[in-house]
Amino acid sequence: MITVGLTGGIGSGKTTIAGFFRELEVPVYIADEAGKRLMETSEEIRNKIIEIFGKEAYKNGLPDRKLIASRVFKDKALLEKLNNIIHPAVADDFNEWKARQKAAYVLYEAAILFETGAYKKVDFSILVTAPKETRIKRLQKRDNSSPEEIADRMNNQWDDERKSKLADFVIENTDLGHSREQVKDIHFEILKAGQNSQKFC
Numbered sequence: 790m791i792t793v794g795l796t797g798g799i800g801s802g803k804t805t806i807a808g809f810f811r812e813l814e815v816p817v818y819i820a821d822e823a824g825k826r827l828m829e830t831s832e833e834i835r836n837k838i839i840e841i842f843g844k845e846a847y848k849n850g851l852p853d854r855k856l857i858a859s860r861v862f863k864d865k866a867l868l869e870k871l872n873n874i875i876h877p878a879v880a881d882d883f884n885e886w887k888a889r890q891k892a893a894y895v896l897y898e899a900a901i902l903f904e905t906g907a908y909k910k911v912d913f914s915i916l917v918t919a920p921k922e923t924r925i926k927r928l929q930k931r932d933n934s935s936p937e938e939i940a941d942r943m944n945n946q947w948d949d950e951r952k953s954k955l956a957d958f959v960i961e962n963t964d965l966g967h968s969r970e971q972v973k974d975i976h977f978e979i980l981k982a983g984q985n986s987q988k989f990c
């Protein structure tokens with residue numbers, strides 16, 4: 790089964806775009822959500838996180854995401870340690886999930902698909918873009934985030950220009966109606982590519 794990676798910088802609209810694929814009945818896996826769930830449910834992950842961040846990283850059995858974020862997005866080495874705990878567990882979880890799906894292709898939404906090299910493991914990659922100022926405004930409205938918090942995360946992500954060189958498709962997500970049209974076009978191109986590749990098997 791084909792795997793399509795969907796990525797984009799913080800606030801670009803990845804999850805919104807993933808929703809448009811869902812409307813077309815494409816199974817969607819959201820790595821951010823899986824990471825959150827695994828931090829809450831896996832004892833192994835909890836122990837590893839406490840080893841690095843101390844007991845205060847969990848409150849009443851739940852991860853203190855704000856505290857962890859305030860530390861990792863200002864410290865690349867620490868972020869890498871956290872990534873090394875979460876990413877392999879998410880990859881295993883995704884593979885288990887994918888094995889249960891019945892569709893021509895599945896969508897794997899991840900914030901840092903290019904930065905981690907995970908794009909090499911997908912059949913096609915889609916990058917969602919929007920101007921930086923637009924993304925900042927969206928995040929301030931959605932999360933009440935401070936400009937500094939947003940900048941700290943952006944500093945740990947590649948810029949759109951670098952990512953677009955590697956992406957198979959780019960969705961410019963400024964107008965939702967236009968984005969939905971772009972999703973439909975890409976969907977049919979992927980289905981067509983899937984049919985063509987089967988002819989060679």
Ligand SMILES: CC(C)(COP(=O)(O)OP(=O)(O)OC[C@H]1O[C@@H](n2cnc3c(N)ncnc32)[C@H](O)[C@@H]1O)[C@@H](O)C(=O)NCCC(=O)NCCS
Nearest residue numbers: 798799820821824854857858871872875879900901942945
């Ligand atoms: C640091 C954590 C606890 C902060 O949680 P929080 O709820 O505030 O953010 P959330 O996970 O919803 O992510 C929101 C956005 O932050 C950015 N972001 C998250 N993780 C990363 C990262 N490792 N590198 C760069 N940007 C990131 C992305 O743009 C993402 O869409 C969390 O992001 C985390 O555990 N990150 C490391 C693991 C990871 O990469 N998870 C995401 C995919 S598996």
Ligand SMILES: Nc1ncnc2c1ncn2[C@@H]1O[C@H](COP(=O)(O)OP(=O)(O)OP(=O)(O)O)[C@@H](O)[C@H]1O
Nearest residue numbers: 798799800801802803804805927931962963964965
């Ligand atoms: N084209 C658009 N026009 C206006 N608002 C939009 C558009 N696309 C997304 N948004 C809004 O911007 C915010 C961020 O979108 P979304 O959550 O989909 O982004 P994301 O890239 O998944 O975010 P994150 O990086 O934090 O995971 C949301 O409040 C969403 O409703």
